[in-house]
């Protein structure tokens with residue numbers, strides 16, 4: 001038996017205690033962990049962490065604060081809540097019921113009125129309850145962590161910001177985590193909070209940082225892995241540490257590393273293709289691909305097809321999907337790069353021109369824009385495709401559908 005099992009070493013679903021990578025924040029000499037420590041030590045300030053999905057925001061807080069000191073909420077915990085402090089008190093097992101002061105505030109009619117009314121009501125009703133909660137957090141050295149703040153309805157976000165503004169002044173330690181872009185305007189653009197915020201923006205992962213997950217992990221398993229394989233794994237992870245964890249685990253599983261102790265190195269690149277393919281079998285993107293390949297309704301007309309170097313004949317929408325999936329694996333692809341890739345895929349002289357390619361991307365984007373959130377796998381802006389979901393691109397590259 002090896003000392004540890006591969007699914008303990010590589011953990012795409014939770015805190016990776018064997019393969020946690022400490023990263024430096026962009027353009028600074030400081031690590032994210034150090035910056036979060038500093039932020040938490042600044043009395044009277046609120047800490048706001050933003051970063052793209054699955055870049056390690058939740059695990060960063062778990063690392064620095066620890067699960068025993070962290071009191072964790074999700075934005076969605078406040079969906080149907082009338083009172084912020086009531087939800088918080090309940091979680092830590094405090095009763096604030098006895099402290100209710102009954103007030104009969106009439107509800108306003110407009111949206112703005114409602115927010116105003118709610119704030120005043122809350123302030124009067126739970127004034128002592130709130131103090132009790134804050135006192136509890138201070139005495140027990142707890143940190144209030146509000147994860148996935150973007151899941152809280154917008155009007156509630158402003159109410160929460162209002163509550164937190166007061167609470168941090170009373171020295172409550174609080175961290176708000178959310179996705180970038182507009183989703184935390186209630187915090188970052190809130191004039192009441194300006195000058196009282198510590199801002200930490202988590203940047204996309206670099207190849208070097210992703211590599212560290214594999215080198216540390218395989219070392220723990222007692223396995224040597226060649227440099228070029230590690231680089232390949234990191235490139236295929238498409239900036240996602242979660243995908244890197246998943247790739248490393250599945251590679252270990254595919255090679256049967258836990259059971260076969262004779263394996264002491266990974267140097268054969270030819271196994272990667274099948275290991276990658278094994279990951280895609282569980283990914284839920286076949287519907288998305290189908291929808292994109294179908295394109296807009298052709299209204300009874302048959303679409304023109306293009307002859308690929310492989311001998312296949314496919315229409316422009318399938319061609320676009322293929323082009324996105326081509327090498328090199330990158331998450332931001334320019335129109336010119338897509339055009340270059342389609343030219344390479346097509347064997348004959350009959351290639352779609354730049355405008356035709358552009359128009360196809362625009363059509364495909366409007367199809368996903370009009371669909372559910374799940375379909376929002378890329379964005380098209382300033383002649384550039386931005387892949388929003390690395391797993392989707394991974395699926396396109398290694399799934400068997402193609």
Ligand SMILES: Nc1ncnc2c1ncn2[C@@H]1O[C@H](COP(=O)(O)OP(=O)(O)O)[C@@H](O)[C@H]1O
Nearest residue numbers: 011012014020021054055056057058059241242
């Ligand atoms: N610093 C890190 N070192 C190693 N793996 C990490 C790190 N940060 C994130 N991961 C991997 O990515 C996964 C997702 O991280 P998570 O914190 O849940 O992302 P977010 O909260 O930003 O959506 C983790 O479960 C872990 O497998």
Ligand SMILES: [Mg+2]
Nearest residue numbers: 057058147148
């Ligand atoms: Mg998270």
